Amino acid sequence: MFVPDVQTFLAVASAGSLSAAARQLNVAPMQVSRRIAALEEDLGVRLFHRTTRSLTLTAEGEAFVPYARAMVDAEAGARAELSPSPGTASGVLRLTAPSGFGQSVVLPMLPGLLEGNPDLRIDLDLSDRQVDIVGQGLDLALRIAPLEDSELVARKIAPNPRLICASPEYLKRHGRPAASAELDQHRCIRLDSVGRWPLVVDGKLTRKRIEGYVTTTSVEAARALAVQGLGLAMLSYWDVFRQLADHSLVQVQLDDAAMEDLSVWAVIPSRRYVPNRVNIFLSALQKEISDLSKTCG
Structure with a gap:
């Protein structure tokens, strides 16, 4: 009919x-x-x-x-x-984000987003696994990884390079490694999902095997252990930007290797009929990142 x-x-x-x-x-x-x-x-x-x-x-x-x-x-x-008015969002926004980035950036911005959009609801999965957003019926995935070829639509939100960091106390006790070979003499805090640390040597990506002094599945745990002085950790910028700003962590730069460049990506199922709640969330996220960059950069 x-x-x-x-x-x-x-x-x-x-x-x-x-x-x-x-x-x-x-x-x-x-x-x-x-x-x-x-x-x-x-x-x-x-x-x-x-x-x-x-x-x-x-x-x-x-x-x-x-x-x-x-x-x-x-x-x-x-x-x-x-089809709500262009300036507001409504309905349930279903999204997934990496745990570290979610804790550091996404969660702090949600109160303001929800206050400005009282008809919006959030269903947030914080996980470092790659979720099938189509199969799970999600509106959006935030990802920090080199993206594989996919029919999904990806949009770059912000650069997010990997970096090696440690507490000033650890570096005072154990010294600062100057070259990648010296990492073997240091205590390293390793993420279980990153068994080999990606390093760029002479313009080529290599992967250095790291024996973990402590190995964990959690970005938050790796960050906390590094702050406590237990060793060197390789994390991405948005995982540790607050700690770099307050100097509880210090970036360690190697003379013979650079870090892998990553980015924060927003991945959506399709360009067609993108819900207004997705666009409003991404606008709020980009503003949050811009504000944080000015404050902590």
Whole structure:
């Protein structure tokens, strides 16, 4: 059943004639007549008694009026729900983000986002595993990794290079490594998912095997252990930007190797019909990152 046909039926029932309904709908009378005929054929009943001088509802037409109004109201409500005004977000935003980035950047921005969008709800998965966003029905994934070829749509949010860091106390006790070979003589805090540290030597990406003094699955744990002086950690900038700013961690730069350049990526299932809540969230995230860069950069 085509909603415009139902809307035309209600207009004719209210106006009392095809020509008056046509003027109300700003269409030709013949189009009104065709829509009513299509609706009657679809329902299998006659909705109007027609004579050359009058048009009245049949019993079936009278019975159909409340259902027709409910259908039109439901369609209007759906459009209002799914197409909110450009400046606001509503509905449930389902997203996933890496745990470290989520804790450091995403969670602190949520109170302001929700206060400015009272009809918005958040369903947030903080996980370092790559989630199938299509299979899980997610609106958005934030990822910090070299992106594999995919049919998904990726948008770069901010640079996020890896870096080696340690507490000033650790460096005072154990010294600062100057070359990649010297990492073997240091205590290293290793993420279980990064068994080999990616280093760029002479413009080529190499992976150096690291024996972990402590190995953990958690970015937050690796950061906390580094702050406590237990060793060197390789993390990404947005995992440790606050600690670099307050000097509880210090960046360690090697003479013979650079760090791998990564970025924060926003990944969405498709460019078509992107929910307004996704665009508003990403705008808020980019503003948050810009503000943090000015404060802590």
